Amino acid sequence: MGRAPCCAKVGLNKGAWSAEEDSLLGKYIQTHGEGNWRSLPKKAGLRRCGKSCRLRWLNYLRPCIKRGNITADEEELIIRMHALLGNRWSIIAGRVPGRTDNEIKNYWNTNLSKKLAVRGIDPKTHKKVTTDSINRASDRFNQRKGGKLYDCSQRSQRLERNVARAGQSTGLVIPNVHNLKADLKGQYIAGPRAIQSSNSIRSSSPINTLIQPKSNELTDDPDFMQPQPVVSSEAGKQTDDSTVYCSSDSAASCALIDHLSSADDDQYLSLEGNSNECYSHTVAEESGTLKSSNPQTHSEAICDSRERDNGGPVQKHDQFPEYDVLSFFDVRNAENEICCNDDQWVHEQEMPQLHSWDNQIDDQGKEHFGSHVNNDVTAMSWEASFWF
């Protein structure tokens, strides 16, 4: 059955709003508040559809709307958010103060998608258009790790077993095993939708968020890709789980995931990043003492790269001092930036575009997407923590 129209359209104005109409709408909402859009036009004396009134208010008349050009910082934030969320404009707009979803959507379609295309990045997937460089970089990364190549197939099988076992033994939900399959040579696409709910939320989080999957199924249905709802403790605010992912096609996540799936210590590890990058961290114990990485596992490779990157001791994360930055690099740009020299990892400061992550953390729109892995509880259990 078709939906009834939102209003009787006969005799209603359409198109651009006049100053008089804006004034009527603004005055009415100032007096009576937002909402009840269906009945608003009649009460406000407007010959407009309720939907039209709502749109005009939200996109133009609201006092908090920021005017002027999108700044470079906003632009960078939008690109990052889009890499994480895709075309979820309203969620993206919620992280860019003063900007509307419509404005961001328009800006994306008219400017940013073209900019990315010029950079050789697919604006839909945020991946480099060519894959040869990635594969070559991945090969080199694998060769660096102890001078031997990774056996990707074994790792893949082990990981899938662990994922399945985690789901069965703990009741955790991991919707799509396919998301954990090996993809590019020697790499994992670390499943963005490998999800659990956990009772061990980090107490230091200002706002904790539990992912609540829609169904308690362990499925390998490759089409099971719909976003999962997240219920935040912040006044019932709902957001979308798709913001919680460890970095995908990063060699760091590859090595770290391998560590997670094989290590038997009780180390807490955390991944955070977006599709372009990967941080790995050792999280401080409650006592404040950092655990060392297990030298018997492939996390050693991460420490190794850390030492190459920073040329010295482990650095504290600027924004989250409980985190210890171990490594940071981006396979996607490896051709030009990481593997430009066979014997030396490029220094972090030589990849400024990968360090603007911190820039988007501010009082208005704090961003910190992370996957927190407790390797003690299960072979592959995931805890998602959000900082807003």
Add this chain to the structure above:
DNA sequence: AAATACGTCAACCGCGCGAAG
């Protein structure tokens, strides 16, 4: 100067979701 192409963005439209009855 006129015609055409192009870019921008406000506004529209259809659909899906959740709440209420």
Add this chain to the structure above:
DNA sequence: TCTTCGCGCGGTTGACGTATT
């Protein structure tokens, strides 16, 4: 359980301004 309603979202349209021919 089903229907209706209100709202919000993302895709698309079209008016308008600017650049180019």
